[in-house]
Amino acid sequence: MKHPQISKTRRGGQLAQRLKPVAWASSIALLTGAAAAQAQQTGAAAPAGAASSPTSLETVVVTGIRKSLDSAVTLKRESRGLVDGIVAEDIGKFPDTNLAESMQRIAGVSIDRSASGEGSKVTVRGVGPDFNMVLLNGRQMPTAVIGWEGAGANGSRAFDFANLSSDSIAALEVYKTARAESPTGGIGATINVKTARPLDVRERIASIGVKANYDASVGRLPGPLQGSKTTPEVSGIYSDTFANRTIGISISGSYSKRDSGSNKAYTQNGWGTNDPAVKSVSPASNIVNNPAGLYATSRELRYSLTGMERERINGQATLQFAPSKELKFTLDHTLAMNTLHSKNAEMSSWFNNSFSGDLKTNPATQFTTGPVAAPIVQTAIWDGTHDLALNTGQYAQKSKLNSTGFNADWKVSDALRLEFDAHHSNAKTTPDSPYGTYSTMDLAMFNQGNATAYYDQKFPILSLPGQKFDDTKLNVTGTQFRNNLSDQTVDQFQTRGTYRLGTDDKLLAGLGFTRTKNRSASYNNQNNDWSGVAPSLGQFAGINTGTYSLSSFFSRIPGHDDPRLFPSFYMADFASLRDRAVKIKQANTPGMTQAQAEAYFAAASDYTRGDDWRATEKSSSLYGQWDHAFDTAIPMNLSVGVRYESTKVESSSQVVDHSGTTTWGSQNEINLASGGTTFGTKSGKYSYWLPSIDWDADLAENLKVRASYGENIGRPGWNQMQGGLSLGGTANPNGGGTGSTGDPALKPLRSKNFDLSAEYYYAKSSYAALGLFYKKVSNFVTTSSVDATVPGILNPASGTYYNAALAACGGNTQPLCIRNYIFRNYNGQPGVTATGPLDAAEVAGTITSAVPGATPIPFKVTTFTNGPGDNIKGLELNFQHMFGRSGFGVSGNYTKVKTGLKFNNLRTDQQAALLGVSDSANLVGFYENDVWSIRAAYNWRGEFLAATSDGNGNNPVYTEPYGQVDASIGYKLGSNLTLQLDLLNLNDGYIRQHGRTNEMLVSALQTGRRYLIGARYRF
Incomplete structure (x- = not known):
């Protein structure tokens, strides 16, 4: 059917192209958020015999995938600056189950995945999650991120999309160019998440949906860690208008529960560079390819299995009142709750710098050739009494977001429009267990002999010749019960106005005030003194344990079936282990009550004895922008603006005082004392003028070109602005301890952004586009280390006894030789207490800083400074094609990104490298008719730098x-x-990370496929 054409007109300063009615419908759907886009005849039927109006239109209905893509094309084509987006196919039906996974379909957007395999945070054009501003209906949302596995609050500004359900989302808008009216912080992009508004929807919406979520990763766990393979999801939305469309009410809610599993092989304590113990192997020929330059060795190898339970509740209520067509008030509240629980079991072997020296009975440690040498075989020699670690832990936290906002939109006259918006929002993450956010019982079996790790394939292989399970050799070597708290509040007021000077000119101006209060606190009830349990073995015999096939848990990672792999995975039950430890602790401590013993193995309920960082950030902004449309032979649009941003920061910090007696209780760990707390406050401020300019031109009816320049800032992380000196709870006998301190006077990153693009709209709903971008980033926040000592913290691995032991061991600094010498020659002297036989291969006991001549422990204190910057540049290719009226369509994109902010693998000092820079590509195909809607998508992300430290110094981590x-x-x-089936991770992929070379495995993570089947009924 051929429709009449619509002549070109000026609409809001934009050129309205010769659009068919279906395109007009798509534009209206985008601007109003309507659930169905319609273009239809208006008014009553014409009298018989009357001539038909040349502009009368027949009804055209656009729905489903086609409507969503049409709306996204309209958004891209008609926006000033470079904007991409995703629009819901229907209210209550977003195209993906996760917002982050939807955004990865947009050119230049990549996602970071959580341990469960879900997308959680986004990287845009090589700029990481901390420097992408996420808004909810134009408002800055608070974040309350806690690092998993006991890391504590990590200071991130990144928004975690896993906390938001997609059910009530109407659209996602990704603004890639800086604009004066956009809040600062989005160097990569500003992402606006839009929810449905009842007065913007032209009909009543009422629907309910149910889904069953089947997660195959659960079946890859041992029975005690498994949750339910099938879990429910329920969602619903009601939106309607009343009183002649002057009142609108919308209520939406969702509940979802997901049980999942993840299996990981990894090196927790990273890779040490140029370990001198390699050079002390005698004879040196026992090291194959003994490296001459830079080399690395692993500290340990671990296999970790985790069963996770997530429960998410989202809700939103919106009330709108429009007493006239010129005035509209909106009051809304958003609630998001996300509860995460997990159970973990881990088996690991520490290598402790003990390298092979007997080639007749053990595989030799063998290195690759340079320029960075890595072991493909690494052997540690033990006498059969070494500890094989069998840790077990639990993790529990609850995140809650509450946001209440008010908006007034007033059309004062045909020329002037004003808008006022204010909101109070809070995000808080707290422990959700009496054992704290993170708890672990470090169980060890003291009958391990030699261990060999093979790093010659994707999966790391641990070989333990002759290893057997013997519960009479079990003992607890340490416990942690950590409480973490992250609490952030945002109070924001924004007012903006638009004044139309004429048909082709308008002025925009705005004023904003934002106050963000951030608190990160933690306290760790950590005991590394055998947890008060006597070191004699056998007291944990008979606890609930299980033996499983290790290789079966990693079936998707190449190399898991290697015959060299130790066949068994030993797992202890957390509750059984803790109960036994409580009984032993009480029995071995005179006068201790049951309640006191229970508290010994539980998290502290307050943060008065731990680290507590608090920061307040107050920002005020002012902007002005002029928009002009040139009515020339080549229609053009120009927007010129400037934004002024001023920020004040005050940071107060409470940190643990570790001065006191230190204890050298095991070969590689010196435990620092935990005393009272110290407190301090620092402040800083900065202000910037941030210009922007956007230009576009319609070179032809279907060809548009754009050019943009804009400046933006990215604020430092909360941890980078924290005052006070925070020390780690342990130190290394040879390497010393670590600490960190921040600086609230840090300047934000500043980015100057250039964009060029061309868009060719060659057919209805079909286009191809090429974009080039260049970002010049300055004030990059870098880390630096300062060598320091702390008054009152002395090193037990020093002094008179240590020096004598060092001489007796021939200068060999390996802790085993030195500790054995001190115990055998100075037991009972000040600071020396042997608790095991003196003729044992490894004498058990403690050495404290009370030894004579002890010197201060050296600390590497990490601090943050503003360093020089560099550039980020790249290109984006994207296309979309509809195959006529067949119902078939395809879309895709490719992004290439390069930066000078790279990590140099040949350097071992701290470096300012940009995280997350990677190429990416997407390909989506679909078919749709009146009954079927089928979509398949492939997403790919290239290698990227994930971290500049692997937990053991300045070593990179590449994903x-x-x-x-x-x-x-x-x-x-x-x-x-409508019946719906979603199939996720069909290729059953795994995620692998490595260090300076591919052989330096950091982690290999396996999850599994996921299937969701459900139905949605619309009333």
Whole structure:
């Protein structure tokens, strides 16, 4: 059917192209957030015999995938600056189950995945999650991120999309160019998440959806860690208007529960560079390819299995009142609760700098050739009494977001429009267990002999010749019960106005005030003194344990079936182990009550004895922008603006005082005392003028070109602005301790952004685009280390006894030789207490800083400074094609990113490298008719730098290329009921990370496929 053309007109300063009615419908759907886009005849039928109006239109209905893509094309084509987006196919039906996974379909957007395999944070054009501003209906949202596995609050500004359900989301808008009216912080992009508004929707919406979520990763766990393979999801939305469309009410809610599993092989304490113990192996020929330059060795190898339970509740209520067409008030509240629980079991072997020296009975440690040498075989020699670690832990936290906002939109006259917006929002993450956010019982079996690690394939292989399970050799070597708290509040007021000078000119101006209060606190009830348990073995015999096939848990990672792999995975039960430890602790401590013993193995309920960082950030902003449309032979648009941003920061910090007696209780750890707390406050401020300019031109009816320049800032992380000196709870006998301190006077990153693009709209709903971008980033926040000592903290691995032991061991600094010498020659002297036989291969006992001649422990204190910057540059290619009226369509994109802010693998000092820079690509195909809706998507992300430290110094962590295939199938039964099947991670991919070379495995993570089947009924 051929529709009449619509002549060109000026609409809001933009050129309205010769659009068919279906495109007009798509534009209206985007601007109003309507659930169905319609272009239809208006008014009553014409009298018989009357001539038909040349502009009368027949009804055209655009729905589903096609409507969503049409709306996204309209957004891209008609926006000033470079904007991409995703629009819901229907209110209550976003195209993906996770917002982050939806955004990865946009050119230049990549995602970071959580341990469960879900997308959680986004990287845009090589700029990491901390420097992408996320807004909810134009408002800055608070974040309350806690590092998993006991890391505490990590200071991140990144928004975690896993906390938001996609059910009530109407659209995602990604603004890639800086604009004066956009809040600062989005160097990569400003992302606006839009929810449905009842007065913007032209009809009543009422629907309910149910889903069953089947997660195959659960079946890859041992029975005690497994949750339910099938879990429920329920969602619903009601939106309607009353009193002649002067009152609008919208209520939406969702509940989802997901049980999942993740299996990981990793090196927790990273890779040590140029370990002198390698050079002390005698004879040196026992090291194959003994490296001459830079080399690294692993500290340990671990296999970790985790069963996770997530429960998410989202809700939103919106009330709108429009007493006239010129005035509209909106009051809304958003609630998001996300509860995470997990159970973990881990088996690991520490190598402790003990390298092979007997080639007749053990595989030799063998290195690759340079320029950075890595072991493909690494052997540690033990006498059969070494400890094989069998840790078990639990993790529990609850995140809660509450946001209440008010908006007034007033059309004062045909020329002037004003808008006022204010909100109070709080995000808080707290422990959700009496054992704290993070708890672990460090169990060890003291019958391990030699160990060999093989790093010659994707999966790391641990060989333990002759290892057997013997519960009479079990003992607890340490416990941690940590409480972490992250609490952030945002109070924001914004007012903006638009004044139309004429048909082709308008002025925009705005004023904003934002106050963000951030608190990060933690306290760790950590005991590394055998947890008060006598070191004699056998007291933990008979506890609940299990033996499983190790290789079966990693079936997707190449090399898991290597015959060299130790066949068994030993797992202890957390509750059984803790109960036994409580009984032993009480029995061995005269006068201790049951309640006191229980508290010994539980998290502290307050943070008065731990680290507590608090910061307040107050920002005020003012902007002005002029928009002009040139009515020339080549229609053009120009926007010129400037934004002024001023910020004050005050940071107060409470940190643990570690002065006191230190204890050298095991070969590689010196435990620092935990005393009272110290407190301090610092402040800083900065202000910037940030210009922006956007230009576009319609070179032809279907060809648009753009050019943009804009400046933006990215604020430092909260941890980088914290005052006070925070020390780690342990130190290394040879390497010393670590600490960190921040600086609230840090300047933000400043980015000057240039963009060029061309867009060719060659057919209805079809286009191809090329974009080039260049970002010049300055004030990059870098880390530096300062060598320091702390008054009152002395080193037990020093002094008279240590020096004598060092001489007796021939200068060999390996802790085993030195500790054995001190115990055998100075037992009972000040600071020396042997608790095991003196003729044992490894004498058990403690050495404290009370030894004569003890010197201060050296600390490497990490601090943050503003360093020089560099550039980020790249290109984006994207296309979308509809195959006529066949119902078939395809879209795709490719992004290439390069930066000078790289990590140099040949350097071992601290470096200012940009995280997350990677190439990415997407390909989506779909088919849709009145009954079926089928979509398949492939997403790929290239290798990127994930961290500049692997937990053991200045060593990089690279995430290797990863691709994932997802699909969805929808089937309509009548006009109201839709059946839906979502298939996620169909290729069953795994995620691998490595260090300076591919052989330096950091982690290999395996999850599994996920299937969701459900139905949605629309009333």
